[in-house]
Amino acid sequence: WTNTMRQFNVVVLGAGGVGKSALTGESTSLSHHHCLPSSPVRFVRDVFVENYDPTIEEQYHRPMMVDGELSSLEVLDTAGAEQFTSLNEVYIKSGRGFILVFSLTQEVSLKEVESLRKQIFRIKGSESVPIVVVGTKSDLVSEREVPTTTIESLANRWNLPFYETSAKRNWHINDVFEDLLRQMRLRYPPD
């Protein structure tokens, strides 16, 4: 047993309004005490919050037990105005893993993911970067614009994992963070 818990910086990127903050959740003291929530929810918070301030950027800490190993994710929920500044570049440099978020109800938001992916590869100077792509709002079935077939073909072409999630219903949120943590552990093995 070692008490040095490894930490990984994760950056959540995507167009405004796609559900980045809902997915990431809000930091509470609960997140520091419960290492193994049975159904960890919208990542750190246990409820779906309807309205986050879209201009606020926040960092959350979440210990996660995956494959018998405890790690801490430092998750930066970006605010989405950074396309117009050099902030994206700063975020990308600081991140070890990335969650690229689009809304299943808004096809245009997938274009943003495509450009973010290229930006990450350029700034990192490598394509071996831990990334998970997340389509949100899967509960809004009748508003859906991005079919699963599109997602499957993109996932193949990009060779990246995609998840269809709902923060509102807490569908597949934890899968996203577990997948990314596993990728980061492989990419950045302990010394």
Ligand code: GDP
């Ligand atoms: P951000 O700008 O990417 O951080 O987006 P927010 O997390 O603030 O979400 C934007 C809007 O989408 C808010 O009104 C949320 O309540 C809503 N939203 C986010 N995730 C979901 C979801 O999974 N299902 C539904 N129905 N609405 C969602």
Ligand code: MG
């Ligand atoms: Mg937000």
